[in-house]
Amino acid sequence: MSEKQQRLVLSIIEFLNQSIADGTVKQDDREGLEVAVQCIGEAFGVDPNDESQVGRLSIKPASLSSLFDLFMKTRERMSGSTPSTSTPSPAASSSKVDKEAAEKEKEKGNKFVSAKKYNEAIEAYGRAIALNPSNAVYYSNRAAAHSFNNDHPSAIIDAQKALEVDSKFVKAYNRLGCVFDRIQVESLSNLSWRI
Structure with missing residues (x-):
């Protein structure tokens, strides 16, 4: 076995x-x-x-239900259908000024991630999303910051939101994979102290 x-x-x-x-x-x-x-x-x-x-x-903090939900949403997106439980994608109605301000917030977030200041990065990406919710990159970057901050459920939610905004945004799938890799590594790390 x-x-x-x-x-x-x-x-x-x-x-x-x-x-x-x-x-x-x-x-x-x-x-x-x-x-x-x-x-x-x-x-x-x-x-x-x-x-x-x-x-x-154990695969905690993930569960069979959460993994199955993620699989179904990913499968539905890959097949081109819209999940019945998804929230509507944000309208692309941000002004040019808002989009420029959002990019500046994203850059701040990137600098915070480089400095390993993940909470600040999460806040900066959140401001970028508030200014321009139709940019999948902002959700994806915030997913990475959540993952580095060991908040895997939030990372999964943001990666899924990035895919709702742009189902062809490959980096969001990568983010999901990285989150599940981190969960796996943490499970193995928890095992090592018991040996």
């Missing part, structure tokens, strides 16, 4: 256990699902009660 498969199985078990705990599953079906969770765990050699194994296999 590969570690990759065990990670997936643990994520499935966590999803099913969460569905039991939050009431998603009807009371009548809980016992059957609990038995299924045990069987799945045994079949794949995954014990959700073994803290060392969970530490090694």
Whole structure:
């Protein structure tokens, strides 16, 4: 059994256990699902009660649901359809003055990132977005700053927003990949202190 498969199985078990705990599953079906969770765990050699194994296999702070949502949104964008739950893309109605001011804020943000002042960078990119919300670069750059600041959920949201603005903006897909790489590295780093 590969570690990759065990990670997936643990994520499935966590999803099913969460569905039991939050009431998603009807009371009548809980016992059957609990038995299924045990069987799945045994079949794949995954014990959700073994803290060392969970530490090694967990994909947190991501979850199976968040990864699946991201996959579906990406797939819908790649196929050219608009997700039903997405927010409308901002209108490209920023004035020339606003666009110039937004570019200056972006440059400030870039300098803050270079200086590893990520909170300041996030604020600068936020001001750029407020001035010109139809520029995918600003969301993508803020996603990078969030990622460097270890705020991966916000990084994912901003990368997705960049794709809502411009579904062909490749760098936003790269940002998503980098976020998930960072999550993976952090999971492995958390494992190293336990060894």
